[in-house]
Amino acid sequence: MSLAVVYISIGNSDDKLSQADWHRYYTEVAQAVQRAASATLGQLHGQWVSEPASAWQNACWALQLPVDVASIEHLKMRLAELAADFRQDSIAWAVATDTEFIGPALGGAE
Known part of the structure; x- marks a missing residue:
């Protein structure tokens, strides 16, 4: 089975949301992400x-x-609904397609 590593980011840097609304938005996005991870194994x-x-x-x-x-697509649709519900311009969805693992330097820090 092929797997994808995805990063999902939200923000309120434009202060559109009150603290209470930010909390609800964060909670609902977190629940959607957790449900998607559980439902798809x-x-x-x-x-x-x-x-x-x-x-x-x-x-x-x-x-x-x-x-x-x-x-x-189901998760993306749910995120789009949440963006609309909370008056957000977007939610960032980034797929890691070229991950590089950097090993330790020889000799360590000097």
Whole structure:
């Protein structure tokens, strides 16, 4: 089975959302991502948020999904609905197609 590593990012750097709305938006996107990973036997590798006192509010999820066009399109459709519900211009969807693993330097730090 072929797998895809996907990064999904949302933000509120334009302050369109109140803190309460940002919380609801983040929660609903997180639930959609987690449901998609569970339903497809994918794996959620992690989720990150900006620092609480940062000028920018952002969140990112990394997940591995089986390459199943219907499941991926379903998740994308749900994310598009959430973007509309929360008056967002977009949600970032990035597929890692050329991942490079960098090994340790010989001799270590000096």
